[in-house]
Amino acid sequence: MHSTSRRRRPTAAALTVLAVAVSATACSSGSGGSASKDADSGTYTIWDPYPQFAKGSAWTKLLDQCGTEAGVKIKRTGFDTSDLSNKTLLAAQQGNSPDVLIVDNPVVSTLAEAGVLTTTDDNKLDTSKADPNLLAAGQSGGKTYGTPIGANTLALYYNKDVLKAAGVDVASVKDWKSLTAALEKVKKAGKKGITFSAIGTEEGSFQFLPWFWGSGAQLTDLDSAESVSALSLWKGWLDKGYAPNSVINNTQTTSWQEFASGDYAFAENGTWQLANAGKAGFDYGVLPIPGADGGNAAAPTGGEFVTIPVQDDAGRYATSQKLVTCLTSTANLYDTDTTLSYVAPTSEVQDKQVAANAELKPWVEAVKAAKGRTSDDLGTKYPKISEQMWKAVQSALSGADSPKNALAKAQSAVK
Numbered sequence: 001m002h003s004t005s006r007r008r009r010p011t012a013a014a015l016t017v018l019a020v021a022v023s024a025t026a027c028s029s030g031s032g033g034s035a036s037k038d039a040d041s042g043t044y045t046i047w048d049p050y051p052q053f054a055k056g057s058a059w060t061k062l063l064d065q066c067g068t069e070a071g072v073k074i075k076r077t078g079f080d081t082s083d084l085s086n087k088t089l090l091a092a093q094q095g096n097s098p099d100v101l102i103v104d105n106p107v108v109s110t111l112a113e114a115g116v117l118t119t120t121d122d123n124k125l126d127t128s129k130a131d132p133n134l135l136a137a138g139q140s141g142g143k144t145y146g147t148p149i150g151a152n153t154l155a156l157y158y159n160k161d162v163l164k165a166a167g168v169d170v171a172s173v174k175d176w177k178s179l180t181a182a183l184e185k186v187k188k189a190g191k192k193g194i195t196f197s198a199i200g201t202e203e204g205s206f207q208f209l210p211w212f213w214g215s216g217a218q219l220t221d222l223d224s225a226e227s228v229s230a231l232s233l234w235k236g237w238l239d240k241g242y243a244p245n246s247v248i249n250n251t252q253t254t255s256w257q258e259f260a261s262g263d264y265a266f267a268e269n270g271t272w273q274l275a276n277a278g279k280a281g282f283d284y285g286v287l288p289i290p291g292a293d294g295g296n297a298a299a300p301t302g303g304e305f306v307t308i309p310v311q312d313d314a315g316r317y318a319t320s321q322k323l324v325t326c327l328t329s330t331a332n333l334y335d336t337d338t339t340l341s342y343v344a345p346t347s348e349v350q351d352k353q354v355a356a357n358a359e360l361k362p363w364v365e366a367v368k369a370a371k372g373r374t375s376d377d378l379g380t381k382y383p384k385i386s387e388q389m390w391k392a393v394q395s396a397l398s399g400a401d402s403p404k405n406a407l408a409k410a411q412s413a414v415k
Contacts, residue, residue, distance in 0.1 A: 043073045044319060047088065048102040049304060050340070051078035058339045066326035070319050085111075088309070092116040097309035099320045100327075102149060105137040105372060108305050109379035112145045116309055120144040123308045123317045125324055129346045137372025138305045140379040146307035147328050150342025152271040153370040154210055154299040155362055160283040162191045162265045170285060175294040176214075176233055179266075183242035186265040193242035195258040196268040197250045198234065198397055204390040206300055206373075207252070207268055208234070210289040212389075213371060214297025219378060219385050222392070223404070223411040229292065231396050231403035238397055248397050270302065271363050272341055286362040288369060298371040303342055343367040388413045 046063055053059040060076060067074035077098075079087060085107050091097050097116065111117050120127055120143075127135055127147045134148045163170055166189035168182045183193035197207045211234065212219075217227035237243040247255065252269055259267030260280050268289065277284050288296040306327055308320045326332065333349045336342075343363050344350050350364045374382045388410035395406040 042071075043075050044070075044100065044316070044323060045098040046074055046076045046100040046102070046323070047084060047098040048076065048078050049081040049084050049104060050102075051080060053078060053339075058335065062327065062332060062336060066323050066332075069326055070322040072319055072323075074323075088116065089114060092309065095312055097311065099308070099311070099316055100323050101307045101309050102304045103146075103307060105148065105301060105303055105305050106374055106382065108138045108145050108307065109140040109374045109382075111307070111309075112140050112143070113380050117145045118308045118310055118317065120146070123321050125308065125321055129330070129348065131345055131347065131368065133368070133371060133375075134301055134303075134345045136375040137301055138307075140374070140377065142377075146305035147324065148345035149304050149306050149328055150333070150337040150340050151301050151303035151345055151367050151370065152342055153301055153363070153366050154207065154268055154270050155286050155288050155366045156194075157259060157267045157269055157273070157277060158285050158287065159259070159262065159265055160285055162186060162189075162263070165189055166191060166265065168265070170287065173287065173290065175290050176292050179290060180233075180237070180242070183237065183265065184240075187241060192244065192264045194237065194266040194268070195244060195250065195255045195264050196234075196247055197252045197255045198247045198390075198393050199249055199251055200390050200394045202386055202390070203252055204393055205386040206302075208389065208393050209371075209373070210268070210297040210299040213299075214289060214291040216292065219376065219382070219389075221411070222385070222389060222414060223407040226292075227407050228404050231393060231407060234393070235396050235403055248394065271343065274341065274359070274363075286359070288362055288366045296365060296369040298369050299366055300373050301367070301370040303345075385414055 044067065050059060063074050063076050081104050084103065088097070088101060088103065088111060092114070103111065108117070125147060127144060130147055134151050135144065138144055138146045138148065158170055163186070166186040168185050173179050173182050186193050198204045211230040212227060215226040215230040217224050217230060221227065234243070238245060244258070246258065255267060256269050256273050256276065258264060259269070260276065262282050289299055291297040306324045308317060308324060311317065327336065330346065330348055333344050333346065334352050337344045337349070337353070343360065344353055354361050354364055373386070378385065392406040392410040395401040396403040
């Protein structure tokens with residue numbers, strides 16, 4: 001083992017940054033459990049953000065199976081996403097980290113910077129099969145701190161009946177110009193155009209990013225001409241009535257509820273709404289979010305990383321590595337990601353998912369084009385950038401400022 005086996009206690013600053021970094025795509029909440037490490041060396045602790053899966057579920061059975069294969073018992077605790085992140089830092093401060101930690105991908109770089117996680121070089125975890133764009137979300141400073149267990153992202157759901165009534169062929173929607181033209185036709189037909197979440201939280205940034213990246217903008221340059229064009233697109237949709245003013249306060253859940261009413265042509269939302277889409281009562285389809293000039297825009301990746309926290313006893317890493325390898329193996333990923341409603345992080349398992357369910361094809365395409373929010377080595381800089389981004393979006397959409405001025409102020413604040 002390298003220097004990561006010597007524990008560095010997380011700072012108060014790390015705790016503050018982590019509170020901002022919690023993902024917009026968290027799993028459903030629930031009660032946590034004890035943060036204490038079992039003294040029995042034959043018992044390994046696993047913390048995850050899936051409290052909705054109780055003992056006896058497919059997920060907990062897989063954990064127990066991996067423990068049996070590694071020759072140890074598993075003590076698993078499921079936490080709410082934000083609760084898990086904070087408890088992880090506190091446990092690290094106390095020298096009481098879990099052996100395996102499954103954590104929301106934007107938080108990985110914060111935990112890594114705080115000295116909480118081992119690198120894959122240290123723990124010998126093989127990440128070669130993971131798609132590089134998904135693996136990037138767990139990389140910081142040229143090092144990798146885990147492996148993705150699955151991914152979700154954003155795309156456009158569309159109501160086939162609304163588009164048909166408006167005379168819109170969804171195949172014609174290939175870029176921003178053609179999408180806006182489709183929205184115009186829908187409005188003229190007496191229906192509603194598109195709904196999304198632009199709320200002043202990480203959810204708002206999460207939903208704006210496909211348009212931001214789709215313009216060619218970079219997170220290090222918030223006030224670029226490309227960035228202004230993306231925010232101007234959203235503002236133009238509101239001004240023309242193609243999108244409702246409610247998007248300013250919409251969460252991804254309330255935005256979905258608007259689409260589920262059956263009046264909207266399009267909704268920007270994620271894989272986690274697939275089950276609800278099937279219950280909506282109308283025919284729907286999904287297409288990747290288009291870039292400004294065509295092609296698929298990079299949407300932000302949601303989903304978790306399986307990591308191995310730093311331990312005072314470096315001898316535990318070998319067994320922890322066996323557990324992570326088991327959880328993320330080709331043999332187990334298909335069932336795991338079906339249970340978690342994720343697209344798999346490897347092409348091999350993605351192909352298997354599409355073969356079993358053709359409706360997942362556009363989601364696989366979207367995930368292949370997706371990008372980690374902390375990618376480009378942004379790491380812990382991302383939360384501050386994101387906060388200024390959602391503030392600029394709020395300011396522009398509310399009419400308090402122009403897109404150009406709002407983004408100029410955002411860039412100045414980041415600097």
